[in-house]
Amino acid sequence: MNSPEAASSGASDGCDSSREILSKEIFENADVHSIVFPKKKIIKNLTLLCVAFVFMFAAVQSLFALQSSLNKDEGLGVYGLAIVSIAVIVSCLFVPSPMISLLGCKWTIVTAMFCYVLYIAGNFYAVWGTMVPASLIMGLGAAPLWAAKCTYLTELALQYAKLTGETATAVVNRFFGIFFGCFQTSVMLGNFASSLILSQKPENETEISKELLDRCGASYCTGDEDLGNVTHAGLKRPPAETIYTLCGMYVASGVVAILILVTFLDRLAAHPDTPGKKRPLISVQLLTATFQQTRRREQLLLIPLTLYSGLEQGFIGGDFTKILHRIKELCREEITSYVSCSEGIWNVGYVMLCNAAVDAVCSFGFGKLVKDIGRIPFFVFGSFLHLSLQVVFLTWQPTSDSLALLFVFAGLWGMGDAIWQTQINALYGVVFHNNQAAAFSNYRMWESAGFMLAYVFSFQLCVYVKLYILIGTLALGMGGYVTVEALQKRQTPGRELNTEKTSELPTVKA
Incomplete structure (x- = not known):
């Protein structure tokens, strides 16, 4: 989760990464x-x-x-x-x-x-x-x-x-x-x-119309006014x-x-x-060091991946599960991108529970496994997993019978998120081990910027546009990550960054 807190918050709170460096200091x-x-x-x-x-x-x-x-x-x-x-x-x-x-x-x-x-x-x-x-x-x-x-x-x-x-x-x-x-x-x-x-579902709830279901998923755009007078009690704001x-x-x-x-x-x-x-x-010194850190080559290369970390958490909370907008003038009902649209608002919490549970288990498990197999395989797996899900979201049309798949997708997204939150933190700790305060200040700043953009996009852009933004940012971020790995290996011959022992760095997520 997560949230800006979370982040995860999720958010949980957008400042998650500061926890690791604060404890280190x-x-x-x-x-x-x-x-x-x-x-x-x-x-x-x-x-x-x-x-x-x-x-x-x-x-x-x-x-x-x-x-x-x-x-x-x-x-x-x-x-x-x-x-x-x-x-x-x-x-x-x-x-x-x-x-x-x-x-x-x-x-x-x-x-x-x-x-x-x-x-x-x-x-x-x-x-x-x-x-x-x-x-x-x-x-x-x-x-x-x-x-x-x-x-x-x-x-x-x-x-x-x-x-x-x-x-x-x-x-x-x-x-x-x-x-x-x-x-x-x-x-x-x-x-x-x-x-x-x-x-508590309304007693007079009816099946969601095909007209409404056709606007679930990636095809939904905030402000669409061509749905006609569709009604579905499960999409109403609770009493x-x-x-x-x-x-x-x-x-x-x-x-x-x-x-x-x-x-x-x-x-x-x-x-x-x-x-x-x-x-x-x-914190004048930290503030100055933070902006000086931004000019470092490795930091510039890691900004897209850090930004993606905030964007993907904002997407799972702001587009995958929640009602985005009330269609004005032509209808008085609401539609959502995925969960509330096809299943109703009462299932949002259950789907997010699944996401959080998988995220928590994987955060713990991956932290142990990375010591044995290195970090690079996890970054590759995480990018492949999220990219695959984003392609699915672009092509998949939710239906009223999609609840099981929604739980699966939420869990898989949480698995990928566990990789980003634990391994990006550890990566910052290793690459910038001589300047961690400024580095983690950059981390929280760019991840929070990702959260902010995700929430602004949530009300302004069509879902498919947001998915393309996620795909592009992830691709750019992985390109930067691979470059950082290569630079670190060149600077320290005979040692791969992904096998660097990082067990002494707190790599926790909330």
Whole structure:
């Protein structure tokens, strides 16, 4: 998932890649000369952090997956997500350092989560006047949330390593693995809950007309006005009562997450969580280094693939599963590109649950396998898998009996996404090992740009045009990747980049 969060979010949040470099920097610089917590308290705080993030992101990521279904008038949902992505880019560069310096990690996490709850609450009355500021607030809170989480989690791991005598790298990787393993369950739980609430089909539902089905899939263009007066109850916006129930459940879940942290999470007394410590108000050095990094040859070559990472996550959330637009004037019903169009809105959550489950399993499994067979085969397989699916989407016509295939396609797309999210992160860590802060800042900037473009395209372009954009960007990205591999091999004769040991780099996805 994922989302701009996600990213995946999915989105999950468009700033996903910052987590890896932040943990790396803290690992190198954290002050752990004194042990603050005993082992049991470290495990307790790790558990609380995991549980709180599951509660928060079960709500947030599920709501992201439904944005253009629930708030489709004039593209409010997808434009709101684009605004989130823009705010995340700005937030990543400017907000985390001064906020953590002022509040410390615990209260930075709590404050940032409150920004997320405000976004969820904005969906109770979703109009431009509420959703635009709510999206901005959430996007600005995203980077400090993940930066503070990484700081706190890594500090716990370093203290645990000092207590147990294990290597710091091993414990940091283990703690991050535990956290993101739990985090992935939030995507599945949130989508499952939303599907249960939206699963009440209207009693008078009729079969989807052939006229409407002909406009499902790649042939759908926002603004088409040649469908006539077609009706299908499964494509209607859910009743207001259902939306209130859904948003109420999400707000409650977010509030529970905040209460868990406020009540039970311990503040770190060591250096990373000490508020008031002098730090630069703006990450000027990181900002300058980020733009200098963009001019590097290898970075320029990797921009298309990084951009594709955001585009493909935006596509699975913004075009494959959700209602895009309400046809105006000639009909009062909505059509979708794939899932809602042929199956109804109640199946969106179930399909995304399948996507998230496969993504989570493959992210873990591929991370293990890459040590044995290298990274190049995974990049080749991922590109072949996504390219094949994109060709299928261009030629395939969904029908009312296509549900099983939709689950298969969603799962396969998640498998490819697992490759991009884990292996591109690892690739950046190896290629730019001497300048990782600026490199990962570039990663999150270009991936967030991909998210933003995907959400803007979602309301402006026909589905087949978006698929051609994906195919072109993927082809360009793989060309750049192959060139980077060749350059690295030339610079270090006798060593292939794809067999570089990267187990010491956190390569996790959320």
